[in-house]
Amino acid sequence: MMRTAARPQIGDRATSDVVVRLRTPEGRDEWLYCYSAVLAAGSDYFADRLSDAWPTCQILDSRYCVEVRCDDLDLSSHVTALRLLYAAEPVSRFGVRGALGVLQAAEHLGCRRIAAACADYLESAPWDEADEEEILATVPSLGGAQYDRVLARLRPADPAPATAIFLSAFRHATAAPSAAASRELKSAAQEQLEYMLTEDDDAPLLVLDADGGSDSVKSQVKDCVAGLLSRFSDFTSSALTKQIEAPCSGSSGDGSKLQQELHSFVSDISWVCQVLGKLEMMRCLAAYWVGASSDVVAAVEAACPGSEYLKTRLKVVEISAKVLEAVAFGNVVLPAERRCHAVNVWIGFAGITKHLVDQANWGDEDNGNSGDDGNNCDAETAAKIDLDGEVWQSLESALSAIVMTLPSNTQAEILSEWLQSKHAAFPDLTEAFDAWCYRSKVARRRLSFLNHINTTP
Template sequence: MRAGRPRIGDRATSDVVVRLRTPEGRDEWLYCHSAVLAAGSTYFAERLSDDWPTCQILGSRYCVEVYCQELDLSSHVNALRLLYAAEPCSRFGVRGALGVLQAAVHLGCAQIAAACVGYLESSPWDEADEEEILRIVPPLGRTGPARELKSAAQEQLEYMLTEDDDAPLLALDNDGVKSQVKDCVSGLLSRFSDFLTSILSNQKEPPFGGGDGELRQELHSLICDISWVCQVLSKLEMMKFLVLYWVGVSSDVVQAVEAVCTGFDCLKTRLKVVEVSAKVLEAIAFGNIVLATEKRCHAVNVWIGFAGRTKSFVDQADRADDDSIETEKVNLDNEVWQVLESAFVSIVLTLPSNSQAEILSQWLQSKHVKYPDLTEAFEAWCYRSKVAKRRFSFLSHMDRVS
């Protein structure tokens, strides 16, 4: 017990009652202390503030009601007890720590959630525990601690797929592994498509609830997951699966991002979109993925404009002196911009001459002509057009004779 801290359940010193309620009608009353609750929980800090209308019961005490599911009741009790004591999360085991993590996220107990994540990252998982983690953690993806846990899991999987002096822990040519990966990626892309549809349909309520901030967070989280999936698919030589999807939804992605991320807002999200597009276009330009001409032309038309606008935002942010923009001064590695530019040039050069002329004409008239730089493609088109005109000049001669 921390020295000098009051004890939970001490009615003599308690100034607030926490009433845990479930849909089944079960109640749990805990006598607590407002100073402890407000210091460790953003939920209680808000509920106990002067700005929140509260109900006074038991004389001068406040009463704060917290609603939770029946199965989560004990986890909420444990989370409240942890606000009073420095008890290690390991005492609860993997399943218990997951329950406390959910309750901590619900109540905004950042330190407790971080302690749960630290324990889960270092503890051994069996198959049943792993299934439980995969069931519980994704819905918490918008929270910091849950993102850390997901990031740790992604790093572990990347390590298992990495070829070095030792053999990778997962066989890259294993059909079972590829089938599982394809199913998981299909689920992710399905959720992303639903999310895009919700944005583009202009529903009154944003997807997954919440306001514009939550909408942006969800978009960023999904794009980050797709970016990470690119790495896994590349190692498993399964990029074609994502390439076909991304090219098909390119217009919807741009339209949704432009609607949610205006101006300097969400620059990190825009850059993540550019990162995914660079990997997709690189696979088309330099990989073994063959797409029909109209699909290659469509992909180039969509992403040249988006990349140019995003690069312009980055350059403006770098030049800006406004403190409000300072926090958004982020960028991609120069290699990513170079790879994307090279992919644009390579794909344009594979298109029919009239398609090249249309794309290059739009590029020359764009205010974002500095990036991407398609000068190489333009010079090649000029040379080929001149040579072709000279070689096929006999056709115009035949027309005059006829």
């Protein structure tokens, strides 16, 4: 009790020896009765003004009066800072924004101990986005290296840790899912990796240049993709074997599991396409996908017959559109035989899938003329299942462009089969058909110089 009685208290007019007058440009005044010894010990500002070298004005029964000017919005923070000078341990129980206000007042008054306590609190407290904006608007203007730790979590990561977290997350994103927690982590990793590589208002978090580190990152990404594709190859082989031994039904337990596994695989590969496109590494997927086209289609038809699991079929179409687009633009160079094979496979699959999607969305339950494609699906689950129109257009354009890169006789075979197909409405290869007709008609005239060359002695 004696210690409590002896402890100086702010606002005790009877025993205080100095008055602090807080003034604002708006005309607000706050008078606080204080102890000069407490002020001078805890504040450089007051230590300077209470020294013999500073002219003072004696008022109110010979007490000193020290005037402090501050903005109206900062008045309460200055009062709090002055009260904290009397606390045994200055603490910050004011939230992030309150602590920022007290920090600014402490800087103004030179209260180093209080400023350090506020900085400790801000460095360790959780922030929301509004808090972060307030911190960015306040702390840098205070100056001083002692506040760098407050801003540390907002500073850009160095390339090395950014690359490390990218590779670690990519391994999770391409790994085989197991428990529910692992699947959630995998989904989160895929979402954030795509965000890391997206160039929007800000630059991507990871930019691969031509240095040695880029080669190392690409090599590890390629290994992860190779592992995913290897597991997918094993899956398609197993699915086809099961189909031969005992055709699966979508309603059976095994069939449902097969469909879910297939959807998981093609979803991962579709996501990988997005990432590889940003990293300019589509070749390590495109070459595999073109080579495995027949097995992929066979596995899809086995696991997702007809209009069942349209979402899975659409994922496959999405992957094929990206792969064929890379081939069509020359980003991935493949021999004519492989390009021809890919076109033949995906023209048929795309046409059937587009027909099934349109049929489901039209609510057409009469599939009598659709042959093997005609399994009904629930109208409610099938309705509005489709791809973005740009994906269909991209696939159609890529197929047409690749057809036009093939030898004229091969083009004629492909176009003939396309024209005879009952799903010739999609993809529309009219552009390739027009180009083939024109080239074929003018071929003799355009290549007539070859006859002259061949007959020259």
